[in-house]
Amino acid sequence: MAITQDRKLPPPEPNPETQPFWDAAARGQLLLKRCAACGERHYYPRALCPFCFSDKTEWEPASGAGKIYSFSVMRRVPVPYAIAYVTLAEGVTMLTNVVDCDLGRIRIGQDVRLVFKPTDGGPRVPMFTPV
Ligand SMILES: [Zn+2]
Numbered sequence: 001m002a003i004t005q006d007r008k009l010p011p012p013e014p015n016p017e018t019q020p021f022w023d024a025a026a027r028g029q030l031l032l033k034r035c036a037a038c039g040e041r042h043y044y045p046r047a048l049c050p051f052c053f054s055d056k057t058e059w060e061p062a063s064g065a066g067k068i069y070s071f072s073v074m075r076r077v078p079v080p081y082a083i084a085y086v087t088l089a090e091g092v093t094m095l096t097n098v099v100d101c102d103l104g105r106i107r108i109g110q111d112v113r114l115v116f117k118p119t120d121g122g123p124r125v126p127m128f129t130p131v
Contacts (some may be wrong), residue, residue, distance in 0.1 A: 004099055006081045006093030007111050011122020020059055022123040030062040030114055032092055043092045055068045065089040066128060073103045082106055086128050100129040 004025050014022040021068035026033045033045045037054035082098040085108070096105055099117060112128035119125055 004081060004101060005079050006117065007081055009065075009117060009119040009125060011119040012125060014123065017047050018045050024057050024059075024061075025116060025124050025126060028116055028124075030064055031059045032088070033057045034060045041092045042088055043088075049082050051070060060090075062092075062114070063089050063123060066094075066112050066114075068098065068106065068108055068110045068112060068128075069093055070108060071098060071106055073106070075103075084128070086112055094126070097127045098129065099127045106130070 012022060014031060021031050026111050031045070032041045032042045032043050034057065035049035035052060035054055036056040036058055038052040040049065040051045041060065044052050047057065048055055066088040067083040067088040069087045071082050074080060080103055082103050083091050084096060084098045084115045086096050087093045098112060099115065111131040115126050115127055115129050116124040
């Protein structure tokens with residue numbers, strides 16, 4: 001099967017809570033949030049820690065390395081794509097897409113790395129491709 005095509009992606013809508021995340025994405029960097037109170041990291045970025053509800057959360061860059069935790073291939077659409085949960089080296093799991101690969105060869109446990117994909121007039125979004 002052929003390598004995936006790029007889909008036209010709707011632009012994310014940054015808000016004050018997520019603006020630093022999208023600004024970093026524009027520079028090619030993935031930011032996570034880490035809670036200074038309990039030490040847990042989380043994604044998607046929120047002002048309050050989802051574990052202990054502290055507002056002492058800080059931005060922290062992610063390495064961009066991860067593994068596929070689970071995935072599903074969407075084939076009954078004009079441009080087939082893979083949606084996946086990727087667990088980052090930092091321990092956080094992201095709902096994302098696996099791109100630039102043969103959709104028939106994606107496997108659970110596969111190592112992936114971060115790539116950013118352009119959106120339709122908005123910030124770039126983080127996705128992953130097999131290593
Ligand atoms: Zn916390």
